[in-house]
Amino acid sequence: MAIYKLTAFEQTGEKVLDEDFEANNDQLAKKIGMEILTEKKLHNKTHRCTSALGKLVLFHR
Numbered sequence: 001m002a003i004y005k006l007t008a009f010e011q012t013g014e015k016v017l018d019e020d021f022e023a024n025n026d027q028l029a030k031k032i033g034m035e036i037l038t039e040k041k042l043h044n045k046t047h048r049c050t051s052a053l054g055k056l057v058l059f060h061r
Contacts, residue, residue: 004029004057006036008047017042026057033058 001022008017017040023029033049049058 002029003052004033004049005052006033006047006049006058008037008040008042008045010045016045017047026051026055030058 001024003020004023006017006019006021007015009015017037019036021029021032021036023032029049029051033047034043037043037045037047043060046061047058048056048060050056
């Protein structure tokens, strides 16, 4: 399993979410990231999910 970092921001740049989670692959990480964002009602905010290697797996502006 790999570690992924999920962050979400207000339009001002203020970070409103900074959470790590584990997933077996990038596709699963994208799904888990969206589930977390939806659960916390942050899916419409600017957000990104990156792998431990720095690969961008999810982004919304």
